[in-house]
Amino acid sequence: MRAVWYEETGPAPRVLQLGEMDDPQPGPGEVRVRLHASGVNPSDVKTRAGLRSPIAFPRVIPHSDGAGEIDAVGEGVPLSRIGTRVWVWNAAWRRPFGTCAEMICLPEAQAVALPDGTSFEAGACLGIPASTACHAVFADGDVTGQTVLVTGGAGAVGHYAIQLARWGGARVIATVSGPQKAAAAEAAGAHAVVNYREGDVANAILSANSGQPVDRVVEVEFGGNLPVTMAVLGEGGVIASYGSMADGEPKLPFYPLMFRHTTLRMLLVYLLTAQERAQMITRLTAALEEGALSHAIAARFDLADSARAHEAVESGHMIGNAVIMID
Structure with a gap:
């Protein structure tokens, strides 16, 4: 798969690399999501810049938010989940590989059904904002x-x-x-x-x-x-x-x-508890299904332009979210 990663913290143009990695395979209780969009949040760029702590893993694929379709499941996960449109949360929280890639594997609870009327780029804004x-x-x-x-x-x-x-x-x-x-x-x-x-x-x-x-x-x-x-x-x-x-x-x-x-x-x-997370997801899903939410996408970038996306977020001038389109 294509992915963007960094192996040291620092300025986005210097440390972010685009390359090929092996396709991840889901383990027990996990799903694999073929990502269509990855959200870039201030926390992502601060972590990449090294403003919060030293790099936590030898290689980091950034971004906690994203959306796509489940294309494989691990042991214990119903096969019926394959083909489901989902948005993901905490993809890069205390984990090395986030959503700035074509695929991600993560626990099935972290892949939430995306209502049919909500686009993938909008889904990439749900995990944090x-x-x-x-x-x-x-x-x-x-x-x-x-x-x-x-x-x-x-x-x-x-x-x-x-x-x-x-x-x-x-x-x-x-x-x-x-x-x-x-x-x-x-x-x-x-x-x-x-x-x-x-x-x-x-x-x-x-x-x-x-x-x-x-x-x-x-x-x-x-x-x-x-x-x-x-x-x-x-x-x-x-x-x-x-x-x-x-x-x-x-x-x-x-x-x-x-x-x-x-x-x-x-x-x-x-750090929401399981109960807090479930209540929040229930409310958010209801609002989405009722068409109560619009999504402010300020800028869209290709995977190869991930450094520019980080710089755009760092600038503080955008009104809305920065999203990387992976299709």
């Missing part, structure tokens, strides 16, 4: 009748969080950094959009909610946004955070949070 959004929105219960604040509403996770919260019956307010991103958040379905670089952000959020506090925050920047969050979150509110790059060690206002009965949820989608 959509799953993170779905868990952040619904992990603490239904949102019907609530107001959900989605920070970074034009980001890959924010795009899905807006749609899922609205699908779940919530009023959705999104924050963005400029007009182009505001248009993206509005297109995703946000009821109101606030530019966090202009004016009194907290007051603008409250005004967008008829002066009332919000019930939940899907948070891309916990530390940096904490002063605004404290000003807009109501009693019994939830902060579900998946990032805090601007302030990695924020000072926590414990008693103000405690006296509002606040729930702080720090989430890492790779």
Whole structure:
């Protein structure tokens, strides 16, 4: 099979290699997926760059997200799974070989049925962005009748969080950094959009909610946004955070949070429990089958252009996901 790999960390053009590897064979309990699309996430490029830890294996095929068709199964897996369209999760999490290749073998539970109306390129966005959004929105219960604040509403996770919260019956307010991103958040379905670089952000959020506090925050920047969050979150509110790059060690206002009965949820989608994963997949599948989700594909690349895909993600300029098409 053709695959892209690296054997040392560093800049994408220098370390990513395209070549041939033996076709993988599924072991007991595994399926082999012939991949049609591979999603490139910020975590993938940070790992390849060596920003998180030294390289974990002698050779690494990057990318945790992808979609394709099962073409072989291992012992103990029903033959009926062959031919199934699937999306995969955690393909490169604590594993050497991810989805930037023509094939992948992995435990059958990590290959989830892809609804017929969802394309492979969309399926390559479900493992991290959509799953993170779905868990952040619904992990603490239904949102019907609530107001959900989605920070970074034009980001890959924010795009899905807006749609899922609205699908779940919530009023959705999104924050963005400029007009182009505001248009993206509005297109995703946000009821109101606030530019966090202009004016009194907290007051603008409250005004967008008829002066009332919000019930939940899907948070891309916990530390940096904490002063605004404290000003807009109501009693019994939830902060579900998946990032805090601007302030990695924020000072926590414990008693103000405690006296509002606040729930702080720090989430890492790779580490969902089996029960959390199952609940998230059930919700996400239902939303997909109901046609409630659009998918923001900002750029498509060929397998041979994987380095350019990594550089595009690193640039921070894309509004949406980068996907490598493998057909």
